[in-house]
Every structure is written in structure tokens, then in C-alpha cells.
Amino acid sequence: MKTILTGDRPTGKLHLGHYVGSLRERVKLQNSNEYDKIFIMIADAQALTDHADNPSTVRENILNVALDYLSVGLEPAKSTIFIQSQIPALFELTAYYLNLVTVSRLERNPTVKNEIAQKNFETSIPAGFLCYPVSQAADITAFDANIVPVGEDQSPMLEQTREIVRKLNEIYGEVLVEPNIFLSSNETCRRLPGIDGKAKMSKTLGNCIYLSDDAKTVAAKVKEMYTDPLHIKVSDPGHIEGNVVFTYLDAFCEDKKTVAEMKEHYQRGGLGDVKVKKFLLEVLEETLTPIRQRRAEYENNPAEVMKILKDGTAVANEKASEVLQRVKRAMKINYFE
Numbered sequence: 001m002k003t004i005l006t007g008d009r010p011t012g013k014l015h016l017g018h019y020v021g022s023l024r025e026r027v028k029l030q031n032s033n034e035y036d037k038i039f040i041m042i043a044d045a046q047a048l049t050d051h052a053d054n055p056s057t058v059r060e061n062i063l064n065v066a067l068d069y070l071s072v073g074l075e076p077a078k079s080t081i082f083i084q085s086q087i088p089a090l091f092e093l094t095a096y097y098l099n100l101v102t103v104s105r106l107e108r109n110p111t112v113k114n115e116i117a118q119k120n121f122e123t124s125i126p127a128g129f130l131c132y133p134v135s136q137a138a139d140i141t142a143f144d145a146n147i148v149p150v151g152e153d154q155s156p157m158l159e160q161t162r163e164i165v166r167k168l169n170e171i172y173g174e175v176l177v178e179p180n181i182f183l184s185s186n187e188t189c190r191r192l193p194g195i196d197g198k199a200k201m202s203k204t205l206g207n208c209i210y211l212s213d214d215a216k217t218v219a220a221k222v223k224e225m226y227t228d229p230l231h232i233k234v235s236d237p238g239h240i241e242g243n244v245v246f247t248y249l250d251a252f253c254e255d256k257k258t259v260a261e262m263k264e265h266y267q268r269g270g271l272g273d274v275k276v277k278k279f280l281l282e283v284l285e286e287t288l289t290p291i292r293q294r295r296a297e298y299e300n301n302p303a304e305v306m307k308i309l310k311d312g313t314a315v316a317n318e319k320a321s322e323v324l325q326r327v328k329r330a331m332k333i334n335y336f337e
């Protein structure tokens, strides 16, 4: 069986980083018809680990994320889209997995460490936040997923999940499937920088181009994109390292030859930022226009979107309950079976 699980936090609309890091790959995998099951989770419970005081944000973004999914071409007939908080088995599994992880191991998780610094939690880290990698292990294993298409920031999470799986299997027998990370083959796509040049485009950092931005907004964002601060006159030789306009071309432009020529010209001098940005905007619009068109089909029908989520959640519940029963049996806590 080849099973995929992946998902996103409903903390905002999805952006180009999500698209190249994970969504685009998911759609390709979905349409390859090589996978038996595809589960796509809206991780609202995980979002609450750092948004406990802001339930409205999480609630509102359930629909936004679902719309983003449908707009990029995820199809409910092929991919099961569901809401994490509505799958009780995930929380039971998390409770048992927590016994297999040490606090110091959680504190060493590099992604969690980064996020703690970024969110200024300092010493008041919510316990749920520190433990979210364990709940992620439950999310992945509850569906017997062996393939997890995500961005690079998730690789420490996958590692932690694999450790939990090995530990549980060692104690209770071969119960869980060990998952593998699936990273984009295009290295630039594994961690797309923000339009401000910061290492990661992220909702939290506010440096995003959203899939739902209109053409005018995208044009304005491309215009303000970080390039090479030393490239002042058009005739000056420019740098392409850290120049996000070129990074985005690497991530989005299929015509690698033209990009290589432009890079060379830019480095030699004589190619202005305005021209490169104009080209990038055209390339981005090629991706974004069909996404906007599909979005328009669903946008005025939130009831239909909620129905898709409800149906997907029912399917997901069935599978996760099955796996939970298997784990409980192995743990010898199946008293009334």
C-alpha cells in the first residue's frame, strides 16, 4: 500500500511557499494515480497549540485552507480532505506516544526551537506546543502513511515520528508503519524565501504572496521584492545569490534555459530589476490564473466545501479508529474486545 498524509495549519491563507513546498507535489502525486490513499489534513488542533487565545482565526481559516486545496487541484474524489480536531483517535494515540518521548528530546527539536524563538514564547511555552511533534506522529501513523510530502522545515518532525514508530514497534511488536519524508526534487522549493528575502515565506512573518491574492496585489508584491541592494544602476553587475526574484524564477519557471541566460546577463550587468520582475510576474500569473479560476467556482458555495470536509472527515475517522484499535490491542489495553 502506498499512502500519503500531509496537511496545513489553518492559521491563514496558503501561500506560494506552501504551493511549491507541498501543494504542487501533492497534486502531482494525486494525479499520478500511483497512490492507494491520500489523506490531507487541516491541522486545526495543532494551530490551537499557539493560537489557543484566538479560536476565530482557526475557525475562519478552515474554509480558506479548504478553498486553497480545491483551487490548486486537489480533488475530493481522489484525496480525502479532513479536519484534525474531529478525529478522536488522534488524541488517544498522542497520549500513548507521549510516554515514548523525553522532554529533552522535544526541547532539542530544531524546528520547535526556531518557532519558540520566533513566537517570543521565552519561558512560557504552552505544553501542547512543545508536544506538537508527538501529535504529528499520531496524525501520520493513524493513517498508515508511508509518504509525507512537506517542506524542509518538517524534516525534524518526520525524524521524531520515525523514532516514535521504532520505539513503539520495539516494545509492542510491528504495529506502526514507518513514514518517509517526500521533499520536492527542486531544492529551491523545499524552503521558499519570503518576498523580503528572509529564509522562509511564512504566515507568521507576513512576507507572503497568497494563492488567493488578486493580480494587482501580486504585481505590487513583486515590485517590492528584495533583490540585490548593490545593484543600483542597470549597467552594474548584479548578484543572484539571495536575490529572491531569481530564487522564485528557479522555483516557478519551467524554461530553465531562459532563466540561466537572464542570470548570466544580470551578473554581467545591463539587465535591470524591473525587467526581471516583469518576467517573474508573467511566470507567476501562469500558475496563479488557473488557481483563481478554480477558486471562483467554489468560493460562492461554502456549504458545498463544508460538505466535502464532512465527508472526508468521516472517511478519515474510519481509518484512524482501525489503527487505534490495532495499537490498543498491541498495548494490551483492549479489555472489552
Ligand code: ATP
Residues within 6 Å of the ligand: 007, 008, 009, 010, 011, 017, 018, 020, 021, 022, 149, 150, 151, 152, 153, 154, 189, 190, 191, 192, 193, 200, 201, 202, 203, 204, 205
Ligand atoms: P505557520 O507560521 O502558521 O506555521 P507556515 O507558513 O509555516 O505557517 P504551515 O501550515 O506550518 O505553514 O506549513 C504547511 C506546509 O507547508 C508544511 O509542509 C511546510 O513545510 C510547508 N511550507 C510552509 N512554508 C514553506 C516555504 N516557505 N517553503 C516550502 N514549504 C513551506
Ligand code: MG
Residues within 6 Å of the ligand: none
Ligand atoms: Mg509552520
